[in-house]
Amino acid sequence: MTDIFKPINDDRNGTSTTSSHDPYAGTPPPSTDAGRTALVGLVGGVLSAAGYLVYSRLPDDQKDRLHTQVRGLVESRVNELRGRFNI
Secondary structure: OOHHHHHHHHHHHOOOOOOOOOOOOOOOOOOOOOHHHHHHHHHHHHHHHHHHHHHHHHHHHHHHHHHHHHHHHHHHHHOOOOOOOOO
């Protein structure tokens, strides 16, 4: 353990040298993981809605070509995984 992370004697006893009127004395700073997760979810939702909007306006022949390409990609990935796991 490095000296940076060793607790100070006051921290071991549960007391702090900060002023007594600070309501957040001794509490760790809040984590920003929840905010980042919400932001990523929001961006993902916006991108998927935009993709659906573009897809829904495609002509039928382009949708069929897209389906063919996706099926080919999925089949190649499945075959690759089968080859790796000898299924």
